[in-house]
Amino acid sequence: MSSRFRKAFAQLSEEFNNSFRRLFGGGEASLVLCEPERILETGVEILVHPPGKKIANYNLLSGGEKSMIGIALLFAMLAVRPTPFCMMDEVDAALDEANIQRFTAYLQEQAGKSQFVMITHRQSTMEAASALWGVTMEEEGVSKIVSVKLNQND
């Protein structure tokens, strides 16, 4: 049990660093065991260094930076333990345009391994998709699904 945990931990930490560097264009990240001697109960902390920044604790990072770190952790999980599909509900809400581009580029690379369903309001995320579905309430209080052509405006 504990050797499987250690192995998964090492892999996840490694992949977290890879996806973090991809999304932030550099810097480094890792996972840290809070109490390495109590492997069966220890918590797991994250350690992140965005490129060029020295920060005391990651709570000082911005809303968009926190979302990108969460996304990096998600991609690291998918690398270590791929799941057939993944649905994300507005994970891009706090991102600026440049970060959406980095996120969607990464997503497109992973689309061969997993199926992604993204709920979004951001035009740049919509443009990265191969299929688009609209949900509307033509009748008040009643949802309906319609097929959407990409060139329509939001």
Place this chain on the structure above:
Amino acid sequence: MSSRFRKAFAQLSEEFNNSFRRLFGGGEASLVLCEPERILETGVEILVHPPGKKIANYNLLSGGEKSMIGIALLFAMLAVRPTPFCMMDEVDAALDEANIQRFTAYLQEQAGKSQFVMITHRQSTMEAASALWGVTMEEEGVSKIVSVKLNQND
């Protein structure tokens, strides 16, 4: 004390209904005292009915709907007790384009009474402003303020 509280409560509830109807294009909203007989300690609940919807509890409302209700409550407070300025940090993150238009239209009407400073990534909110400031990190880890002309892209 308690008569001032009751008066402010009634005013705030009335204004909440006004701003809610404005932002949602109809429906109704009010504030409710949880324990009216214990006026000095009672909590305050909100009651909302978006147009055309019958919902059991407001937790079932969507992310964007919750933001618009929060904004309605904020405008109600400003109507009852105006403050000279108000800074809002990405309150528009969950809103769709139509709701951003309603929000910024309301904001422009109130701009005579209060000074508003909006931190945002959304183009439609930027277009509602009369002045625009950019924060950049040309040198890594060091913020700088620059003046931005509106026609530049995000």
Place this chain on the structure above:
Amino acid sequence: MYLKRMELLGFKSFPTKTKIMFEPGISCIVGPNGSGKSNVADALRWVLGEQSTKMLRGGKLEDVIFSGSKNRRPLGMAEVRLILDNSDHTLPIDFAEVEVTRRNFRGGVSEYAINNRSCRLKDILDLFVDTGIGADGLSLINQGRINELITVRPEERRALVEEAA
């Protein structure tokens, strides 16, 4: 394995039978605020066996059943069917297509079925156990929760590593 389609009936803001066709690759669900996009995500979470009403944004289990609108009366039942392509046999079951169903009557308990044969919740959870899919995995990120992956306490983050093991 991939999602082929999902059929909702009486689930949250979907009172009439609604089909959502999924595609491999990346697809997006778009639409105005309050139109029902997150309800689609809730439907997926629910059919996979989610038991926490909080994760479904409700107070009671019945909050997933259509509670009426201006012109429609409340319904008495919610049902979601999830159809998966299993031609690569990711799921430990001998079908090229697998259909998972969950149904809930007002005041009743949830009923589950796999390929139209009634089963228990445990059978559904067992079906998905090795795939990383399921209410607790990262295969479904609720609205507003992406930042929580890093703001939770270290003990909670440990569960991620255990999931990966």
Place this chain on the structure above:
Amino acid sequence: MYLKRMELLGFKSFPTKTKIMFEPGISCIVGPNGSGKSNVADALRWVLGEQSTKMLRGGKLEDVIFSGSKNRRPLGMAEVRLILDNSDHTLPIDFAEVEVTRRNFRGGVSEYAINNRSCRLKDILDLFVDTGIGADGLSLINQGRINELITVRPEERRALVEEAA
């Protein structure tokens, strides 16, 4: 009364003296993720007397002092000056322009000043008490908090009504 300008020195990601000119009406602050926009909001909250490190996203009070970057060493002090137009005498003080200053040395306590005369925190709080401005009012909505106005418990929402009274 309105905000005229704010000057930051050594506050969070602003190691060098930085001026932000405000205008009446609606102005926007824009920029990439992590560039320092919310730090500007934190500076405003801090100079108005905020004592909670959590509301400033830090762990210790010193987390507001510039902690260094790739090419710069950490600083020993953070200072924010807020200059307000008071020609309509909203603030109970006989000046057409009011300047509020807060300064914090590493390991020290906060120092406050009004129009360059040192004062206590209480003097700052008293200055703004009838205006609705201040760390607890709605004059400053932190990032991600707009939905909290409706998700907090009813007892907490009562404070809004008391503020309006």
